[in-house]
Amino acid sequence: MPDNPSIHGIDNSPRGRLLSAAAQLFRAKGFDRTTVRDIAAAVGIQSGSIFHHFKTKEDILYAVMEEVIRFNTERLRQAVAAADTPLEQLRNLVRAELTATVGDTREAMTVMVQEWRCLSEDNQRRALALRDVYERLWLDVLGALHEQGAFRADPFILRRLITGMIGWTPNWFSANRRLSLDDLADLIVDRVVGERP
Amino acid sequence: MPDNPSIHGIDNSPRGRLLSAAAQLFRAKGFDRTTVRDIAAAVGIQSGSIFHHFKTKEDILYAVMEEVIRFNTERLRQAVAAADTPLEQLRNLVRAELTATVGDTREAMTVMVQEWRCLSEDNQRRALALRDVYERLWLDVLGALHEQGAFRADPFILRRLITGMIGWTPNWFSANRRLSLDDLADLIVDRVVGERP
DNA sequence: AGCTACCAAGCAAGCGCTTGGTTTGGCAAG
DNA sequence: CTTGCCAAACCAAGCGCTTGCTTGGTAGCT
Numbered sequence: 001m002p003d004n005p006s007i008h009g010i011d012n013s014p015r016g017r018l019l020s021a022a023a024q025l026f027r028a029k030g031f032d033r034t035t036v037r038d039i040a041a042a043v044g045i046q047s048g049s050i051f052h053h054f055k056t057k058e059d060i061l062y063a064v065m066e067e068v069i070r071f072n073t074e075r076l077r078q079a080v081a082a083a084d085t086p087l088e089q090l091r092n093l094v095r096a097e098l099t100a101t102v103g104d105t106r107e108a109m110t111v112m113v114q115e116w117r118c119l120s121e122d123n124q125r126r127a128l129a130l131r132d133v134y135e136r137l138w139l140d141v142l143g144a145l146h147e148q149g150a151f152r153a154d155p156f157i158l159r160r161l162i163t164g165m166i167g168w169t170p171n172w173f174s175a176n177r178r179l180s181l182d183d184l185a186d187l188i189v190d191r192v193v194g195e196r197p
Numbered sequence: 198m199p200d201n202p203s204i205h206g207i208d209n210s211p212r213g214r215l216l217s218a219a220a221q222l223f224r225a226k227g228f229d230r231t232t233v234r235d236i237a238a239a240v241g242i243q244s245g246s247i248f249h250h251f252k253t254k255e256d257i258l259y260a261v262m263e264e265v266i267r268f269n270t271e272r273l274r275q276a277v278a279a280a281d282t283p284l285e286q287l288r289n290l291v292r293a294e295l296t297a298t299v300g301d302t303r304e305a306m307t308v309m310v311q312e313w314r315c316l317s318e319d320n321q322r323r324a325l326a327l328r329d330v331y332e333r334l335w336l337d338v339l340g341a342l343h344e345q346g347a348f349r350a351d352p353f354i355l356r357r358l359i360t361g362m363i364g365w366t367p368n369w370f371s372a373n374r375r376l377s378l379d380d381l382a383d384l385i386v387d388r389v390v391g392e393r394p
Numbered sequence: 395a396g397c398t399a400c401c402a403a404g405c406a407a408g409c410g411c412t413t414g415g416t417t418t419g420g421c422a423a424g
Numbered sequence: 425c426t427t428g429c430c431a432a433a434c435c436a437a438g439c440g441c442t443t444g445c446t447t448g449g450t451a452g453c454t
Binding site: 035036037047048050051056057 | 408409410411412413
């Protein structure tokens with residue numbers, strides 16, 4: 001009965017424990033290379049018992065994604081609300097998404113980016129609708145900054161560059177190095193609004 | 198006998214045609230969801246005949262990656278050689294990697310990023326050794342720029358942010374839109390050295 | 395003759411998922 | 425406090441299908 005550290009925002013009901021274990025396995029081995037027998041073994045049950053909680057293996061993947069989007073959308077909302085100026089809102093957004101990406105929901109976030117195409121078209125549409133809410137938070141803040149002349153580039157394009165910078169961090173950033181998460185956040189903010197000497 | 202547009206840098210020997218078809222399928226469906234029967238059908242042969250050209254399915258994946266790294270390392274070398282100042286070398290590097298990522302080797306590059314963990318550890322090590330050569334070209338130019346004070350950040354960190362920005366472009370950039378590839382390259386260069394008004 | 399490229403057929407293993415039945419914990423009636 | 429009951433959670437076994445890969449043989453070119 002191995003206990004995996006649970007992922008932030010997921011409770012530890014039987015279902016929640018399955019989700020945490022699945023997220024970690026999906027991230028480590030990929031969705032296709034992870035068998036239902038793997039997931040079952042990780043929480044100490046038989047493989048068939050999984051289908052008492054989820055209809056299909058893909059439903060587990062979708063559930064992981066839905067949980068992590070919902071949790072982090074709320075995190076972003078609070079990040080925006082906690083600052084007064086658009087610049088500080090941006091800094092909070094970058095910190096929040098970095099925390100989601102390399103911090104407490106790291107596994108689930110990575111899974112969401114990398115295993116997107118393993119979802120059926122229906123589930124992709126549903127997940128996309130949730131992501132739209134998430135993205136609107138970013139675009140509002142970037143739009144405000146653009147209007148007050150903080151940068152010249154198109155906010156939509158800039159958001160995509162930010163997504164790339166942050167989305168790649170799991171492949172190299174490690175928390176216990178010289179560079180702190182906040183320093184990295186400042187570095188990324190500088191890429192958007194230019195450095196202030 | 199469907200003919201797939203071949204990927205730049207791969208000849209059209211039987212082996213080369215298999216590689217091009219495999220790269221496109223790997224990108225579209227992922228390595229695991231692509232069967233040897235899919236690849237065989239794409240070039241119009243029987244599934245068993247593939248193993249006359251490659252020992253295992255994984256060897257096909259590795260071959261795709263090796264070809265695309267070798268081809269694009271050479272491209273980067275020429276990009277550096279074609280400019281005199283570090284700033285123009287950087288601009289050429291960004292253009293070259295963008296071309297590789299969303300242009301003529303798009304499928305193979307995407308595969309390399311997304312299906313990395315499908316390689317065995319041995320093949321991962323070999324591919325990593327090839328990537329190191331590629332990365333050194335970037336770090337040399339970024340190091341020169343840093344020494345002449347073009348930016349303050351750590352060149353290693355900056356390279357990773359660039360990798361992220363460019364690596365994410367296949368998910369949104371499309372060639373026939375308003376934003377040209379060169380404009381996007383300039384936009385990314387500005388994120389590194391700051392905008393020049 | 396010998397080499398490259400291929401076909402036709404199929405094997406062994408692993409996969410997602412089903413099935414029918416058993417354990418467990420909580421809770422209200424007697 | 426016991427009893428009867430129910431739903432949630434789980435087990436043991438295995439079915440049907442797909443997978444990567446093998447085998448033995450053949451066509452065509454040099």
